[in-house]
Amino acid sequence: MDKSKFLNQNIRNDFPILSKKILEKNNLIYFDTAASSQKPNTVINETNDFYQNHYSNVSRGVHTLSVESTFRYEDARKKVQKFINAKSENEIIFTKSATEGINLIAQTFYEKYMQKGDEVILSLMEHHSNLIPWFFLRDKYGVVIKFAKINQYGEIDYNHFESLFTDKTKIVSLTHLSNVFGTELDKKAIKICNDKKVPILLDGCQSAAHLKIDVQQLECDFFVFSGHKTYGPAGIGVLYGVEELLSEMPPYQGGGGMIGEVSLEGASYADLPAKYEAGTPPLVEAHGLGVAIDYMNNIGIEKIIAHETELTKYAFNKLNELDFVEMHGGENNRNSIISFNLKNVHSHEVSSFLDVEGIAIRAGHHCCQPLMKHLGVNSTARLSFGIYNTVDEVDKFIEALHKCKEFFNK
Ligand SMILES: Cc1ncc(COP(=O)(O)O)c(C=O)c1O
Secondary structure, X not given: OOHHHOOOHHHHHHOHHHHOEEOOOEEOEEOEOOOOXXXXXXXXXXXXXXXXXXXXXXXXXXXXXXXXXXXXXXXXXXXXXXXXXXXXXXXXXXXXXXXXXXXXXXXXXXXXXXXXXXXXXXXXXXXXXXXXXXXXXXXXHOOEEEEEOEOOOOOEOHHHHXXXXXXXXXXXXXXXXXXXXXXXXXXHHHHHHHHOOOOEEEEOXXXXXXXXXXXXXXXXXXXEEEHHHOOOOOOOEEEEEOHHHHHHOOOOOOOOOOEEEEEXXXXXXXXXXXXXXXXXXXXXXXXXXXXXXXXXXXXXXXXXXXXXXXXXXXXXXXXXXXXOEEEEOOOOOXXXXXXXXXXXXXXXXXXXXXXXXXXXXXXXXXXXXXXXXHHOOOOEEEEEOOOOOOHHHHHHHXXXXXXXXXXXOO
């Protein structure tokens, strides 16, 4: 273990929830950041301040509060643009979640570029949010979905992936970092798509706060993530899309804010990004996400990655030594997420036992039922780390896991 790679744990003081006692006795150990991250004081305080001192609707009025709110909302867009290194602010669409972003792309991309019989490529390890929007296209319009196989390490089988392309393949949508294995998508998947001139959407829900994201360097066409998994508020998501595609695709929802001109006979639509932001947007949440981005930048993304990689390695090795634990996926190419099962104990029982010890982990199918079927399990237990987690917490978790095994094997 390289101790120099770990973040200064004063960071924990930034997160008020970490001083909570679970069941009034145990210190909280929060290993469920992949489901949703905890929020630093700066995000909590800044969102309060927005409501207390600046709040009004955006892009509508000319009075002081409306201008202040609009400034904050658009400033958040600039921060997101820089954070993922998009070329233009027009390429940043605020949604309510990553899920909404994927639905938006599936619907509008189909409308512009696809027809019955056209094909979409996904993988076996996609989250339901990156399955169901495409299933809708299959059910409603006769689109064909193909699934790339994965290997035993939780990585896409790239030979199989490449073999799935035909003249009818119109779009590919893959997880950038698996929410079950923590494995990162290899850039070669994107290269294959680029070589074949097929647009690729990356589901960045699990990568946005745990990897350095540069959409230009990645050469992806679309990228989505959720604010609540990146130390920001719930209710805000980001959809990035290259301007050439987004400007050609039709609007998703209709309403205020997305129009050019309206008469009783019809309407013209606003330019990007407003075209995709119908209705009053989650403006305070967008501001909160901007504050969360500042917070991560102040710590340093490289430092965050080093910390989480080292912690993940440490936890993986500790778990892997235990003969009563079955690991899912391999040791390498893994970031911040580990899935496992205790032999003969259901993951819900493991999670409930650990909860009494103050340890929050996720148990279940992780919204990846087809993947669970592929693994031959109905659920897994999942550890997922954030900037606030420590080696000491991992040690306490391993101790508690021993107790859990004893308890259920009595
Ligand atoms: C890989 C992945 N994709 C999509 C989602 C959906 O995110 P949200 O519910 O924030 O839209 C999640 C959330 O767990 C996820 O882990």
